[in-house]
Amino acid sequence: MKLRATVHGRSFSFSSVREVLAKASEEKSGDLFLGIAAGSASERVAARYVLSELTLEDLRNNPVIPYEADAVTRLIEDDLNDAIFAGIKHWTLGELRDHLLGHEMSGDDVLRISRGLNAEMIAGVAKLMSNMDLVYGARKIRVVTRAATQIGMEGTLSFRLQPNHPTDSIQGIMASVMEGLSYGSGDAIIGINPVEDSVASTTRILQETWDFMSHWRIPTQNCVLSHITTQMEAVAAGAPGMVLFQSIAGNEKTNDSFGVTAALLDEAYDLILKKGLAPGPNLLYFETGQGSEMASGYDLGVDEMTLEARTYAFGRRWRPFMVNNVSGFIGPETLYDGKQITRACLEDHYMGKLAGLPMGVAPCYTNHTQADQNDQETATMLLAMAGANYYMGVPMGDDIMLSYQDTGLHDDATLRELMGFLPAPEFNAWCEKMGFLRNGKLAERGGDASVFLARSPRDMGL
Structure with missing residues (x-):
């Protein structure tokens, strides 16, 4: 699992998936207040590059709060559909983004694979999207x-x-x-x-x-x-x-x-x-x-x-x-x-x-x-x-x-x-x-x- 990238000749290294996720986010005052946000636009781009290359299996194996330490982590992990996850676990997050925004994947297709996605995957793929991507991707999903x-x-x-x-x-x-x-x-x-x-x-x-x-x-x-x-x-x-x-x-x-x-x-x-x-x-x-x-x-x-x-x-x-x-x-x-x-x-x-x-x-x-x-x-x-x-x-x-x-x-x-x-x-x-x-x-x-x-x-x- 590679947690480093070079942007405009400057190298950035990240200590964990949790840090990559935090620094890949758009700027938010709460993250800045906590000192976990990217320090520059270049660092944000580097974090997004690293995030896009992580596989869904990498993200499942590295929850931001450990399984043994948190009841929410345990519920999310235990409720995940293992059969669906097995079919997509080798996708990178960048590939997941391409599938979710592609014409070939309908809203029903999205809802099917969503049972194999945990929170880190869901947050991570959204961090790789522009505002228009978020509108387009959401528009195809109906939950009645x-x-x-x-x-x-x-x-x-x-x-x-x-x-x-x-x-x-x-x-x-x-x-x-x-x-x-x-x-x-x-x-x-x-x-x-x-x-x-x-x-x-x-x-x-x-x-x-x-x-x-x-x-x-x-x-x-x-x-x-x-x-x-x-x-x-x-x-x-x-x-x-x-x-x-x-x-x-x-x-x-x-x-x-x-x-x-x-x-x-x-x-x-x-x-x-x-x-x-x-x-x-x-x-x-x-x-x-x-x-x-x-x-x-x-x-x-x-x-x-x-x-x-x-x-x-x-x-x-x-x-x-x-x-x-x-x-x-x-x-x-x-x-x-x-x-x-x-x-x-x-x-x-x-x-x-x-x-x-x-x-x-x-x-x-x-x-x-x-x-x-x-x-x-x-x-x-x-x-x-x-x-x-x-x-x-x-x-x-x-x-x-x-x-x-x-x-x-x-x-x-x-x-x-x-x-x-x-x-x-x-x-x-x-x-x-x-x-x-x-x-x-x-x-x-x-x-x-x-x-x-x-x-x-x-x-x-x-």
Whole structure:
């Protein structure tokens, strides 16, 4: 295994696969902060050259965190499809890139070989790709999932309606639910981040959203994004939940800090399958983002992009209904500006899809980051072109509870019109009956939430 290269007459040597992966990355403030990034463009090119010549077997034999030291490494390794890997193990990473971007490999072909790819391979091949490569490579992969309804089909673009409220006011939450639905947002899920992480609050919000969905016969799913143990306790006691949510990470120490283990996720899936109100089979919702391990203090010297790939390789075990990437949410200590956020979003979307996950993306940013609305909109349009399953739908694009900027309800409608996409089929039919959408575009009642107060389901033909 050769870990050295010469660029413009200067020789560069690397001590490990972990160092090669870190120094092959595009510049990220988090990696710079940790002192593991390339020191120059020449060193980055040298690292990418070395990486391109490594075989998939080299990468499997040299995980960035050893098997015996980390439960995530063990799960990824033990779950790998050995028969598929045996057929491709002698490919170099450069050859893998050529195959993945070649016309001869369909999306189904990509998903077949993905079961033989571990996180180092997934991160490594994405590091060898330009932004256009990441868009092109992701566009051919479709991952369709079903909870109560189905999302991710070709020609569709879905949205998680995110009606957060700074005091968990039910009236405030439901006002935002009505507004979001009137813009055609919410076909992926109606998901609320609660201020109070308690069984009582989780139950109250689940019950209110379920009652509203049932009354108006809305074909979607609900979720309250409290800790997964809180949700489990609420659902076990009879709360009307459909999908369980949890943030996950790329190593054992960070997952421990999140209060999550593989055994807990197994238990959660079993519970929601037996007690939840959606038939599934995809019943979990994961959230991830580059830099979460560094922010928790448990990066272990591994670059944030590779750790993110490990998160996807870990999460695919549970075949989730949704995976939402929020790499811009942490702040400039991990991704400094709009350029870094855009690149990270494209990387994460591609890596997640390559791992076989149903990827949604929030090209979001906080107000202390060197990014603005134009950066966000550029990333959002690129990701829509790349085939993201869904985005967020936040009133005015400004989450008043979490205090960050995300895709707004107007953005949702605009993206569908720009790309010629429709909502998920059942939800689209419901929106047309309500007069909110026609052929995927806002119709005469689009944006008019008063219909929920002035009319009844019978009036609307439901």
